[in-house]
Amino acid sequence: MGARLSSMLKDAGLTAFVAAALGIFVVGFRTVDVGRGLTFDYHLVDLAVAVVTIFFGRLGLSLAANGLRWPAMVLGAVMIAVGASPLQLPSGFLHWFVALGGVLLVIRGAWPWANDAMTAAATSPSGVAVGRAGAKWSGWLLLAAAVAMPFTPIADQKTMDLGVLILTYVMLGWGLNIVVGLAGLLDLGYVAFYAVGAYSYALLSTQHGLGFWTVLPLAGMMAALFGVVLGFPVLRLRGDYLAIVTLGFGEIIRLVILNWFDLTNGPAGIGSIPGPTLFGAVFAETPPPGKQTVSEMLGIPFDGNHRLIFLYYIILLLALITNLFTQRMRRLPVGRAWEALREDETACRALGINPTNTKLTAFAVGAMFAGFAGSFFAAKQRFISPESFVFIESAIILAIVVLGGMGSQIGVVLAAVLLIGLPEWFRDLGSYRMLAFGLAMVLIMVFRPRGLVSHREPSLRLHPVRPAGSG
Numbered sequence: 001m002g003a004r005l006s007s008m009l010k011d012a013g014l015t016a017f018v019a020a021a022l023g024i025f026v027v028g029f030r031t032v033d034v035g036r037g038l039t040f041d042y043h044l045v046d047l048a049v050a051v052v053t054i055f056f057g058r059l060g061l062s063l064a065a066n067g068l069r070w071p072a073m074v075l076g077a078v079m080i081a082v083g084a085s086p087l088q089l090p091s092g093f094l095h096w097f098v099a100l101g102g103v104l105l106v107i108r109g110a111w112p113w114a115n116d117a118m119t120a121a122a123t124s125p126s127g128v129a130v131g132r133a134g135a136k137w138s139g140w141l142l143l144a145a146a147v148a149m150p151f152t153p154i155a156d157q158k159t160m161d162l163g164v165l166i167l168t169y170v171m172l173g174w175g176l177n178i179v180v181g182l183a184g185l186l187d188l189g190y191v192a193f194y195a196v197g198a199y200s201y202a203l204l205s206t207q208h209g210l211g212f213w214t215v216l217p218l219a220g221m222m223a224a225l226f227g228v229v230l231g232f233p234v235l236r237l238r239g240d241y242l243a244i245v246t247l248g249f250g251e252i253i254r255l256v257i258l259n260w261f262d263l264t265n266g267p268a269g270i271g272s273i274p275g276p277t278l279f280g281a282v283f284a285e286t287p288p289p290g291k292q293t294v295s296e297m298l299g300i301p302f303d304g305n306h307r308l309i310f311l312y313y314i315i316l317l318l319a320l321i322t323n324l325f326t327q328r329m330r331r332l333p334v335g336r337a338w339e340a341l342r343e344d345e346t347a348c349r350a351l352g353i354n355p356t357n358t359k360l361t362a363f364a365v366g367a368m369f370a371g372f373a374g375s376f377f378a379a380k381q382r383f384i385s386p387e388s389f390v391f392i393e394s395a396i397i398l399a400i401v402v403l404g405g406m407g408s409q410i411g412v413v414l415a416a417v418l419l420i421g422l423p424e425w426f427r428d429l430g431s432y433r434m435l436a437f438g439l440a441m442v443l444i445m446v447f448r449p450r451g452l453v454s455h456r457e458p459s460l461r462l463h464p465v466r467p468a469g470s471g
């Protein structure tokens with residue numbers, strides 16, 4: 001026991017040391033302009049409290065992992081008491097940080113018992129039926145909340161703009177879910193198709209005068225074509241090699257956009273992109289020549305939020321189409337081929353499934369929805385540049401798919417809300433904002449390593465699940 005405790009203390013100390021080494025540049029100090037030049041503003045006490053909390057938190061996790069759940073829960077309770085006590089910590093956020101660490105330790109200590117109970121309930125026939133009903137009702141409740149959101153008291157301009165952003169990433173996550181979650185093809189260059197859709201709309205609308213609703217399907221088709229172009233070189237690749245090639249493809253597209261100045265205007269980007277119209281009417285206070293405004297057409301006073309609400313419902317509709325299309329495709333032979341390819345490509349060949357066609361359809365369909373989302377992004381922003389399509393965008397979309405649960409549609413929604421909404425909700429925390437964001441991602445991976453929604457209902461069942469007691 002003494003050797004195990006010494007090992008756990010050493011591990012906790014190493015974790016705290018790494019946190020201190022990384023946090024010294026994020027939290028420990030920052031440069032401040034005082035007029036005569038730059039000076040350092042130190043927050044070493046904040047860093048020390050955070051490092052001590054991380055030390056005891058890691059120690060508690062190690063205790064729980066080694067079966068010492070009660071000591072871990074007691075340590076968590078002490079941390080909760082310290083966080084909730086009237087002690088004068090350097091900032092209010094540290095009170096929350098310490099208390100949250102204690103709460104998580106208590107949950108981690110009790111998690112194995114609760115997890116065993118949930119697993120037993122979920123694997124029973126009645127539990128499966130309840131889970132299916134719960135997932136169905138959860139989806140309908142999320143849809144009802146999304147439809148009603150613009151009419152709620154919280155629907156100000158900032159909230160609506162955040163809602164549009166989250167729905168855009170939900171659509172992108174559902175599109176990538178086809179490639180990664182269903183077909184099992186690791187794609188690190190998904191943002192390339194997003195960029196193709198955005199630039200397709202920007203160029204066709206500004207140079208040829210085509211409208212949003214005309215270009216939308218064209219942008220999807222163009223992105224799907226690029227998906228097929230990417231699919232051919234990677235037909236024989238798997239795993240890490242596939243990821244490297246797709247990463248390179250994404251960078252190639254970005255560099256082409258950046259350097260093809262005659263077509264894309266290079267790093268200066270494309271501006272004055274027209275937005276979507278409602279039956280030909282534009283969302284503006286004064287109509288352009290030969291056009292009519294929406295407020296004139298409907299006979300209502302002009303309000304700048306009307307355009308944002310219209311954009312919100314457009315992306316909501318596009319996201320729902322993506323979801324319905326994906327659910328339908330999963331039940332068709334091509335969807336079952338995607339899932340079979342994800343499980344075992346060699347077995348697919350033995351069963352007569354053509355891996356070439358299966359991979360190409362997965363890349364093309366996933367890219368098509370990225371093209372739709374990119375076209376909407378260009379119409380909403382009215383300005384695009386290569387800086388909007390860097391690798392970190394692909395990483396965020398992939399993180400949404402993985403954290404939500406591979407192949408889970410509702411999981412993608414929850415992960416998008418967390419990964420896109422949390423940085424905005426934590427914006428008031430200042431320098432602690434990204435620290436809280438990273439902490440949230442780490443906690444998801446610790447407590448839900450298979451994603452927020454790890455269980456996914458099979459596309460087809462050989463025998464229907466019957467409620468318990470029905471014979």
